[in-house]
Amino acid sequence: MAPLVDIANLRVSFPTPRGRVEVVKGISFTLGRERLGIVGESGSGKSMTGRSILKLIRPPGRVTADRMTFDGIDLLAQSERDMRAIRGARISMVMQDPKFSLNPVMTVGEQIAEALVTHKKLPRRQIYERVIAMLEAVRINDPARVAKLYPHEISGGMGQRVMIAMMLIPEPDLLIADEPTSALDVSVQAQVLDIIDDLVRDKGMGLILISHDLSLVSRYCDRILVMNAGTVVEECVASELQNAKHPYTRGLLAAMPTLDESREELPVLDRTQWAGT
Amino acid sequence: MNAITLTDLDVSYGDTKVVHGINLEIAEGESFALVGESGSGKSTVLRAIAGLAPDWEGRISVLGKARTHGIDRQVARHCQMVFQDPYGSLHPRKTIDATLAEPLAIHGLSNRGARVEAMLAAVGLDRRFRFRFPHQLSGGQRQRVAIARALMLEPKVLLLDEPTSALDVSVQAEILNLLKRLRREQGLTYLLVTHNLPVVSFLCDRLAVMRHGRIVEVAGVDQLKAGALTEPYSKELLAASGGHAEILPT
Numbered sequence: 001m002a003p004l005v006d007i008a009n010l011r012v013s014f015p016t017p018r019g020r021v022e023v024v025k026g027i028s029f030t031l032g033r034e035r036l037g038i039v040g041e042s043g044s045g046k047s048m049t050g051r052s053i054l055k056l057i058r059p060p061g062r063v064t065a066d067r068m069t070f071d072g073i074d075l076l077a078q079s080e081r082d083m084r085a086i087r088g089a090r091i092s093m094v095m096q097d098p099k100f101s102l103n104p105v106m107t108v109g110e111q112i113a114e115a116l117v118t119h120k121k122l123p124r125r126q127i128y129e130r131v132i133a134m135l136e137a138v139r140i141n142d143p144a145r146v147a148k149l150y151p152h153e154i155s156g157g158m159g160q161r162v163m164i165a166m167m168l169i170p171e172p173d174l175l176i177a178d179e180p181t182s183a184l185d186v187s188v189q190a191q192v193l194d195i196i197d198d199l200v201r202d203k204g205m206g207l208i209l210i211s212h213d214l215s216l217v218s219r220y221c222d223r224i225l226v227m228n229a230g231t232v233v234e235e236c237v238a239s240e241l242q243n244a245k246h247p248y249t250r251g252l253l254a255a256m257p258t259l260d261e262s263r264e265e266l267p268v269l270d271r272t273q274w275a276g277t
Numbered sequence: 278m279n280a281i282t283l284t285d286l287d288v289s290y291g292d293t294k295v296v297h298g299i300n301l302e303i304a305e306g307e308s309f310a311l312v313g314e315s316g317s318g319k320s321t322v323l324r325a326i327a328g329l330a331p332d333w334e335g336r337i338s339v340l341g342k343a344r345t346h347g348i349d350r351q352v353a354r355h356c357q358m359v360f361q362d363p364y365g366s367l368h369p370r371k372t373i374d375a376t377l378a379e380p381l382a383i384h385g386l387s388n389r390g391a392r393v394e395a396m397l398a399a400v401g402l403d404r405r406f407r408f409r410f411p412h413q414l415s416g417g418q419r420q421r422v423a424i425a426r427a428l429m430l431e432p433k434v435l436l437l438d439e440p441t442s443a444l445d446v447s448v449q450a451e452i453l454n455l456l457k458r459l460r461r462e463q464g465l466t467y468l469l470v471t472h473n474l475p476v477v478s479f480l481c482d483r484l485a486v487m488r489h490g491r492i493v494e495v496a497g498v499d500q501l502k503a504g505a506l507t508e509p510y511s512k513e514l515l516a517a518s519g520g521h522a523e524i525l526p527t
Contacts, residue, residue: 041445041446041447041448042416042445155316156315185314185315185472186314186472186473186474186514186517186518187314187513187514187517188314189517190516190517212445212446213446214446251447252446252447255446255447255449255450256446256450256475257450257453257475257476257478257479258475258478259474259475259478259501259502259504259515259518260478260502260503261475261478261479261502262502263479264457265454265457266450266453266454266479267450268447268450268451268454269447269450
């Protein structure tokens with residue numbers, strides 16, 4: 001089967017007073033209907049990779065690639081109008097912070113319905129039913145009441161679930177989750193990821209999970225790309241993460257304290273060796 | 278003598294009471310953690326001790342002296358706080374030198390230049406950072422500055438409110454090592470708020486689990502390491518942060 005996403009030599013650059021700076025330096029990967037994790041530290045280019053698949057990088061930022069296809073569609077050749085039909089309907093993205101990503105003057109129900117109506121013509125009654133069913137699917141109690149609330153009236157964990165509902169209601173083929181849980185508590189994090197995981201499995205979607213948390217990614221993904229300074233330094237199967245070879249990956253793993261920590265001092269990355277600038 | 282004693286502490290914001298009847302004794306030289314989900318009141322306890330949440334009842338004493346409700350210089354002298362977000366907690370228009378010298382000026386201490394230089398060295402920052410502005414520093418460097426500022430008055434007690442949650446793992450490791458070293462060198466007492474249990478395991482001796490403004494359980498860090506917390510809610514938290522042990526590099 002042809003891969004869902006096929007990317008070759010993707011480069012993203014931004015102009016600065018000292019010339020263009022490449023933040024993604026020629027990365028290539030393919031994705032089937034599986035769960036791919038992209039991990040790296042701040043500034044490694046992982047979010048930019050996710051955004052460039054949706055062509056969300058605006059000028060003066062520049063995206064080039066030898067090949068960037070999604071389900072046989074050449075994304076590079078798509079016009080802005082064509083992209084609008086793809087965004088949301090075929091590929092959707094969960095952002096980091098529900099506080100800033102939800103519209104504060106629309107109720108939760110209206111916002112979820114909007115995501116659906118934009119791409120499909122349906123009778124009003126059916127739309128309402130789909131919204132309620134979706135809120136139930138992301139495990140919100142009393143969905144009829146929550147649908148009438150505004151974003152400031154719900155908690156962060158609930159907001160993130162609303163956002164997931166909004167992204168999944170048009171039934172996309174690929175979900176890109178950019179740090180979906182870093183604004184949330186540990187206890188809520190697991191719930192939110194379990195929901196994403198269940199929905200992705202049930203619907204046979206592809207998932208790209210972008211995060212800086214190695215342990216989290218290794219729990220929820222099949223395959224992992226480790227990025228540093230705009231390049232992929234290591235690619236491995238999630239269960240094989242502890243056998244990672246690249247010194248950067250090993251450094252990241254070692255720097256994490258564990259629940260039964262007995263080391264006097266945590267090993268620290270020697271940044272001079274791999275740091276970008 | 279206890280570093281911090283809290284007796285029947287209630288804290289309110291306006292009409293809402295967010296912390297209910299906290300009793301806690303933290304010995305001098307101890308490193309103690311408050312853990313729990315957001316909204317459990319753990320940061321509020323810290324803010325009450327630091328004087329940032331003045332609407333409290335009960336008794337707070339720091340190093341044996343009861344705290345007043347107003348601005349308390351004696352407490353400020355011995356008990357300082359480090360905040361979560363190093364991008365928000367440093368004044369953007371003040372140089373690092375000005376930021377670090379300010380507590381000295383307030384408390385009328387002399388020899389400021391030498392003290393600032395010594396403190397920069399203690400937190401592992403090069404002296405060339407002294408006259409830079411916060412926006413010229415990375416997140417980890419800023420958090421070092423925030424820790425340095427808290428230590429300028431040579432306090433005995435440090436209140437740490439999620440000091441590493443805004444940082445990358447590798448930078449987190451640097452800051453955690455720094456905090457551990459400073460505690461060893463200066464005999465500090467830590468009261469740390471976090472929701473990251475592995476950090477507690479690395480840095481602390483004891484922990485209290487909070488929920489809905491109440492302490493659910495107080496346990497030693499050995500119990501945490503062995504996974505032997507007794508309360509159901511503590512176990513839930515432990516399970517939620519599980520998986521870290523699974524990928525321990527061998």
